[in-house]
Amino acid sequence: MSGLSIENVSMRFDLPNGSSVQALKDVSLHLNEGELLSVLGPSGCGKTTLLNIVAGFLAPTEGAVVMNGHTCIGPDAERGMVFQQGALFEWMDVRENVSFGPRMKGQKEAQWGEHVDHLLDVTGLGDFKDKAIYELSGGMQQRVALARCLANDPDVILMDEPLGALDALTREKMQGLVLKLWKETGKTIILITHSVEEALLLGERLLVMAPRPGRIHKEYRLPFADMGVGADLREVKKHPEYGPTREEILEMIWDMEEEIMGRTEDNQ
Numbered sequence: 001m002s003g004l005s006i007e008n009v010s011m012r013f014d015l016p017n018g019s020s021v022q023a024l025k026d027v028s029l030h031l032n033e034g035e036l037l038s039v040l041g042p043s044g045c046g047k048t049t050l051l052n053i054v055a056g057f058l059a060p061t062e063g064a065v066v067m068n069g070h071t072c073i074g075p076d077a078e079r080g081m082v083f084q085q086g087a088l089f090e091w092m093d094v095r096e097n098v099s100f101g102p103r104m105k106g107q108k109e110a111q112w113g114e115h116v117d118h119l120l121d122v123t124g125l126g127d128f129k130d131k132a133i134y135e136l137s138g139g140m141q142q143r144v145a146l147a148r149c150l151a152n153d154p155d156v157i158l159m160d161e162p163l164g165a166l167d168a169l170t171r172e173k174m175q176g177l178v179l180k181l182w183k184e185t186g187k188t189i190i191l192i193t194h195s196v197e198e199a200l201l202l203g204e205r206l207l208v209m210a211p212r213p214g215r216i217h218k219e220y221r222l223p224f225a226d227m228g229v230g231a232d233l234r235e236v237k238k239h240p241e242y243g244p245t246r247e248e249i250l251e252m253i254w255d256m257e258e259e260i261m262g263r264t265e266d267n268q
């Protein structure tokens with residue numbers, strides 16, 4: 001089967017004191033090629049653990065991640081990651097950062113140059129290609145991180161709070177850029193966010209996870225990501241379904257947080 005399947009994935013962390021944490025329990029999900037999934041949930045519900053398993057940084061205790069019919073073992077260029085802080089190479093300029101993957105594969109500039117310059121242009125970095133990383137704002141650095149990930153031509157892009165460290169206005173612009181890149185490249189994307197608004201605007205599918213153990217609580221299919229491509233995201237928020245869905249999800253997560261707090265207080 002084509003696409004990405006998360007099949008009955010569970011993850012238990014054994015702690016040095018002999019106890020253990022069930023970070024994920026029996027999570028199953030299939031993403032078709034080109035789908036954009038946003039993942040929300042209260043702190044500790046296993047979002048990052050799930051992403052790290054899909055990236056191949058962690059091996060699940062049970063279950064498997066299957067891509068285009070093969071079981072994923074360990075990290076691979078087919079699954080690219082964008083972190084909250086770009087994790088860029090400070091000693092390289094922008095173009096060197098973006099072309100890092102192809103250069104590491106031993107490709108000559110003739111093979112990657114045009115593609116990398118195109119990515120620099122679509123991410124708005126065309127005039128910044130010779131700049132050092134420290135000369136860039138946080139938003140520009142995240143653009144570099146996105147372009148660098150795309151230069152590897154992964155099938156799936158995994159994003160862990162990629163816009164979480166940005167100010168509100170820059171974040172809004174970057175949300176538009178994520179949608180534009182998603183449509184232009186047709187990549188499958190999984191995006192973790194703590195922002196309900198961001199999850200609604202970017203997630204063509206939106207997953208709400210619940211904690212203890214981390215599991216899928218509810219999934220939505222939403223029209224907003226498609227509507228937002230090339231459009232003013234503030235206009236998208238005026239859609240009649242937007243407000244009520246936002247309220248429903250906020251209340252869902254609020255209730256989960258309350259339950260966690262209650263449980264914690266009971267244990268004290």
Ligand SMILES: Nc1ncnc2c1ncn2[C@@H]1O[C@H](COP(=O)(O)OP(=O)(O)OP(=O)(O)O)[C@@H](O)[C@H]1O
Pocket residue numbers: 013014021022023041042043044045046047048049050214
């Ligand atoms: N390496 C580890 N060793 C032990 N426990 C871990 C480890 N990594 C994660 N956990 C635990 O697994 C659970 C899920 O953590 P995870 O970071 O995946 O959640 P999250 O939903 O991403 O949280 P947040 O929103 O706060 O980033 C938490 O209880 C966490 O403490």
